Amino acid sequence: xxxxxxxxxxxxxxxxxxxxxxxxxxxxxxxWYVSTMxxxxxxxxxxxxxxxxxxxxxxxxxLWLAVAVAAAVIGWRLRVVPAS
Numbered sequence: 001x002x003x004x005x006x007x008x009x010x011x012x013x014x015x016x017x018x019x020x021x022x023x024x025x026x027x028x029x030x031x032w033y034v035s036t037m038x039x040x041x042x043x044x045x046x047x048x049x050x051x052x053x054x055x056x057x058x059x060x061x062x063l064w065l066a067v068a069v070a071a072a073v074i075g076w077r078l079r080v081v082p083a084s
Contacts, residue, residue, distance in 0.1 A: 024061030
């Protein structure tokens with residue numbers, strides 16, 4: 001029973017982390033696109049500011065993806081029962 005609750009918890013964490021990774025992926029793409037639209041040589045600071053936020057979203061998305069994969073692997077390992 002306890003193993004089943006732990007597996008369910010890790011599966012839920014994996015799903016939520018995967019959704020957050022996808023959301024950060026969209027956020028990265030949107031901010032990257034906006035930074036290219038405002039690529040003005042006279043005001044390059046604003047473009048670089050948005051680009052820095054885009055890379056911040058990319059790093060957060062990759063971290064959420066790593067959490068999702070780790071939670072899925074742990075949840076799978078809890079599902080596999082050793083033969084007795």
